[in-house]
Amino acid sequence: MAFTLKINGTPHEVDVDGDIPLLWVLRDVLGMTGTKFGCGQALCGACTVHVGGQPVRSCQTPVDSVGDSAVTTIEAIGQAPQGAALQKAWLELEVVQCGYCQSGQIMSAAALLKDTPKPTDNDIDAAMSGNVCRCGTYQRIRAAIKHAAGV
Amino acid sequence: MDELILREQIVDEAAMSRRAFLQGTGLLLGFALTGASTESVFAAPASQVVENELTGTFAPNGFIRINPTGAVTLVIPMIEMGQGVYTSLSMLLAEELEVKLDQVQVQHAPNHALYVNSIIGIQNTGGSASVRAFWTPLRQAGAMGRNLLIAAAAKRWNVDPATCRAKDGVVFDASGSKHLSYGELASAAAKLPVPPAAIVKLKDPKDFTLIGTRAKRVDSAIKVDGRALYGIDTRLPGMKVAAVAISPVLGGKAKTVDEKAALAVKGVRQVVNIDEAVAMVADHMGAAKKGLEAAAITWDDGPNGKVSNADIVKQLEEESKKPGAVARNVGDAGKSLAEAAQRVDAVYQVPFLAHAAMEPMNCTVHLQKDRCDIWVGTQAPTITQSLVAELTGLPKDAVTIHNHLIGGGFGRRLEADGTVLAVKIAKHVDGPVKVIWSREEDIQHDMYRPYYLDRLSAGLDAAGKPVAWTHRIAGSSVMARYYPPYVKDGLDPDAVEAAAEPPYALPNIHVDFVRVEPPGVRTSWWRGVGPTHNVFVVESFIDELAHAAKQDPVAYRKGLLGHNPRALAVLSLAAEKAGWGSPLPVRHGRGISVQFAYGSYTSQVAEVEVAADGSVKVKRIVCAIDCGMYVNPDTIEAQVQGGTLFGLTAALHGSITFKDGRVEQNNFDSYLPMRIDEVPVVETHLIKNAEAPGGVGEAPTAIVGAAVTNAIFAATGKRLRSLPIDTNSLKSSS
Numbered sequence: 001m002a003f004t005l006k007i008n009g010t011p012h013e014v015d016v017d018g019d020i021p022l023l024w025v026l027r028d029v030l031g032m033t034g035t036k037f038g039c040g041q042a043l044c045g046a047c048t049v050h051v052g053g054q055p056v057r058s059c060q061t062p063v064d065s066v067g068d069s070a071v072t073t074i075e076a077i078g079q080a081p082q083g084a085a086l087q088k089a090w091l092e093l094e095v096v097q098c099g100y101c102q103s104g105q106i107m108s109a110a111a112l113l114k115d116t117p118k119p120t121d122n123d124i125d126a127a128m129s130g131n132v133c134r135c136g137t138y139q140r141i142r143a144a145i146k147h148a149a150g151v
Numbered sequence: 152m153d154e155l156i157l158r159e160q161i162v163d164e165a166a167m168s169r170r171a172f173l174q175g176t177g178l179l180l181g182f183a184l185t186g187a188s189t190e191s192v193f194a195a196p197a198s199q200v201v202e203n204e205l206t207g208t209f210a211p212n213g214f215i216r217i218n219p220t221g222a223v224t225l226v227i228p229m230i231e232m233g234q235g236v237y238t239s240l241s242m243l244l245a246e247e248l249e250v251k252l253d254q255v256q257v258q259h260a261p262n263h264a265l266y267v268n269s270i271i272g273i274q275n276t277g278g279s280a281s282v283r284a285f286w287t288p289l290r291q292a293g294a295m296g297r298n299l300l301i302a303a304a305a306k307r308w309n310v311d312p313a314t315c316r317a318k319d320g321v322v323f324d325a326s327g328s329k330h331l332s333y334g335e336l337a338s339a340a341a342k343l344p345v346p347p348a349a350i351v352k353l354k355d356p357k358d359f360t361l362i363g364t365r366a367k368r369v370d371s372a373i374k375v376d377g378r379a380l381y382g383i384d385t386r387l388p389g390m391k392v393a394a395v396a397i398s399p400v401l402g403g404k405a406k407t408v409d410e411k412a413a414l415a416v417k418g419v420r421q422v423v424n425i426d427e428a429v430a431m432v433a434d435h436m437g438a439a440k441k442g443l444e445a446a447a448i449t450w451d452d453g454p455n456g457k458v459s460n461a462d463i464v465k466q467l468e469e470e471s472k473k474p475g476a477v478a479r480n481v482g483d484a485g486k487s488l489a490e491a492a493q494r495v496d497a498v499y500q501v502p503f504l505a506h507a508a509m510e511p512m513n514c515t516v517h518l519q520k521d522r523c524d525i526w527v528g529t530q531a532p533t534i535t536q537s538l539v540a541e542l543t544g545l546p547k548d549a550v551t552i553h554n555h556l557i558g559g560g561f562g563r564r565l566e567a568d569g570t571v572l573a574v575k576i577a578k579h580v581d582g583p584v585k586v587i588w589s590r591e592e593d594i595q596h597d598m599y600r601p602y603y604l605d606r607l608s609a610g611l612d613a614a615g616k617p618v619a620w621t622h623r624i625a626g627s628s629v630m631a632r633y634y635p636p637y638v639k640d641g642l643d644p645d646a647v648e649a650a651a652e653p654p655y656a657l658p659n660i661h662v663d664f665v666r667v668e669p670p671g672v673r674t675s676w677w678r679g680v681g682p683t684h685n686v687f688v689v690e691s692f693i694d695e696l697a698h699a700a701k702q703d704p705v706a707y708r709k710g711l712l713g714h715n716p717r718a719l720a721v722l723s724l725a726a727e728k729a730g731w732g733s734p735l736p737v738r739h740g741r742g743i744s745v746q747f748a749y750g751s752y753t754s755q756v757a758e759v760e761v762a763a764d765g766s767v768k769v770k771r772i773v774c775a776i777d778c779g780m781y782v783n784p785d786t787i788e789a790q791v792q793g794g795t796l797f798g799l800t801a802a803l804h805g806s807i808t809f810k811d812g813r814v815e816q817n818n819f820d821s822y823l824p825m826r827i828d829e830v831p832v833v834e835t836h837l838i839k840n841a842e843a844p845g846g847v848g849e850a851p852t853a854i855v856g857a858a859v860t861n862a863i864f865a866a867t868g869k870r871l872r873s874l875p876i877d878t879n880s881l882k883s884s885s
Contacts, residue, residue, distance in 0.1 A: 034378065075376065
């Protein structure tokens with residue numbers, strides 16, 4: 001089936017079965033590899049993108065469920081003020097190690113700051129506990145979110 | 152750092168153009184060089200001389216390239232997998248070369264003897280050995296480059312080189328009025344004879360301006376906006392993507408595969424059945440996964456279909472009753488034990504552990520008649536190359552490993568099984584194919600940290616001092632499979648590291664190792680390897696002895712560390728910073744551990760709270776570390792934070808178990824990672840001194856388990872002798 005997806009402000013035509021996860025359309029069909037595959041079961045958050053402004057796990061988002069909603073990925077999140085502030089904070093606080101989960105971490109954090117500009121520790125726990133980091137950068141992720149939010 | 156993303160392309164294009172130019176001349180060239188070589192680290196290969204004459208690029212050794220436009224490229228011998236090695240090794244080079252980190256581009260080294268890690272003996276990244284092995288060679292390489300550039304400038308100015316100096320990529324004369332950039336000097340410097348490394352004078356550490364600073368990572372920018380390319384991100388013209396189902400039991404094979412149903416899935420191109428696994432080759436991973444499901448594969452389990460954890464443990468219990476290969480024997484532990492005033496005995500067990508790195512196993516292969524190209528993130532590129540050559544029948548130099556950033560290594564990528572499987576599949580596929588394991592395949596077909604069973608006995612004198620110590624370790628030997636020459640008389644030096652030589656004064660000690668290989672289970676390196684289990688055992692047992700002697704755990708250890716000032720110093724620092732001895736609420740406790748491993752001294756204090764339902768909250772970890780001279784304190788703090796959480800995750804949650812030959816865990820809901828709402832703050836206190844550099848990446852992983860279980864003992868009186876922590880055993884009886 002053919003779908004037109006609005007990704008990072010640009011329409012993209014793809015011809016895949018409707019139940020194919022958005023993750024693989026982004027990565028394999030469209031070649032946007034910034035969004036990562038981690039678990040395939042919405043357990044790790046590495047594949048987090050925004051659909052209609054909400055964070056979703058693209059590994060469990062069938063492409064036919066996206067419809068006209070705008071899709072934003074890590075490649076474009078820096079164009080949003082929260083995304084830019086988070087990327088800057090990530091660099092200032094040297095958050096990354098292997099870096100593989102960080103696309104998803106930043107996408108989840110950007111969604112958090114959009115709705116909750118001054119998050120508490122509990123807000124951060126709630127928004128970020130779906131994102132796994134095996135390098136253990138959590139302490140710096142928390143600090144960087146606060147740094148970006150100015151709290 | 153756009154260059155980092157492009158490095159594959161740069162290397163390939165450079166190699167190709169040079170290869171094309173010199174085709175038929177019989178010369179092997181620069182980055183295309185592969186295979187064994189006896190050249191020392193500092194010999195500029197013949198190819199580089201050719202390259203220098205061709206392009207004017209200054210390449211005095213394997214690590215530095217400066218071209219006439221002024222671009223400085225540092226070739227980094229060890230792979231970046233999060234530990235910060237692209238930054239720390241660049242700092243060693245840049246310090247002596249006199250360039251700023253933001254002036255350089257980083258490129259990963261190709262396979263070549265120039266890039267062997269001298270501690271490990273091959274071009275492997277592991278063992279917390281990168282800074283330790285390259286501390287001197289990279290400084291020498293940088294200094295050699297600086298000296299030649301200065302010499303080229305001095306020659307042009309007709310002055311004594313000793314009167315010139317270099318800074319930030321520019322050479323200045325004595326007055327400072329004349330200056331030439333490294334780019335302007337590259338062609339001239341490339342024509343100068345390269346001196347032997349040994350005569351190159353290194354900077355006095357007191358003059359360091361980069362080493363020892365919190366320099367920014369060189370790989371951060373590309374990791375916050377999706378530009379960084381890992382092996383799994385490989386894209387090639389005409390490439391297919393394959394999902395794979397591997398026999399759930401080791402040694403089993405596919406019995407039935409519904410190929411018709413699989414091929415009916417849109418986007419599926421081919422079904423490859425190699426018995427041990429079935430690959431679904433498709434246009435994209437979504438179709439490939441769907442095709443695998445449609446194939447409804449059934450399996451013949453083969454000889455390992457009945458393997459269970461209970462049987463594996465029973466085998467260890469039996470075998471560990473027999474004596475093993477002796478790791479250390481000082482004094483007469485048997486006699487001292489018999490005569491001791493008090494005797495303590497214990498049996499410890501630790502489970503199989505998976506790596507579960509965030510980037511699942513993957514490998515892209517393009518197998519052609521006369522060459523094979525492999526795109527993968529690997530900690531062991533030369534081993535991988537040899538195995539691919541063997542498997543394809545190609546000569547080694549026809550196999551090119553395009554190494555990539557790794558999305559978490561932890562030892563998993565020291566193994567080439569993922570590449571071997573991908574090549575077996577690629578033999579049946581026309582054109583390039585990227586094989587990606589699902590998370591379930593990744594966890595269920597890992598090569599696991601071995602299950603170990605340890606038997607310990609100690610004898611205390613009337614004052615509570617240990618006069619006898621015996622420790623028998625039983626488990627799989629990773630070393631015997633991976634580096635057989637390192638195992639002598641049955642003794643695996645990794646399996647006994649940090650057990651054969653505990654930091655304490657133990658006048659009568661006997662430590663031995665019994666190799667027991669579990670059937671149907673593949674074992675391997677796991678962040679911290681031997682010490683991850685040994686430090687847990689030794690530091691728990693010494694805590695038991697302190698308790699038997701009715702002494703404070705810190706005071707007891709201090710009494711046994713009088714001869715070991717660096718261990719005593721980290722222990723004292725961790726205890727002091729943690730507020731050891733200050734009062735805590737009921738069912739709260741502090742525990743301490745100390746270790747010497749990977750060339751570094753480390754001590755941790757954990758503070759825990761154990762709820763009435765037995766659940767454990769680790770509230771705080773204080774870590775003191777003495778890793779000698781260090782490169783980047785911020786990287787060390789990051790490694791202490793991350794390494795601690797890696798070990799803490801294992802202590803709290805980590806266990807791989809087998810039933811009917813199958814691994815019972817399969818994703819992050821059954822093999823649990825720690826998450827942000829669960830982790831404690833980790834504090835790092837770094838000791839500064841002039842000792843030889845030690846390793847950092849694995850030290851906090853190995854040490855944290857015992858600190859936590861000792862804290863649980865302090866909080867509850869319950870001694871945990873196995874991992875992961877059994878919260879059921881910690882329920883409050885009141």
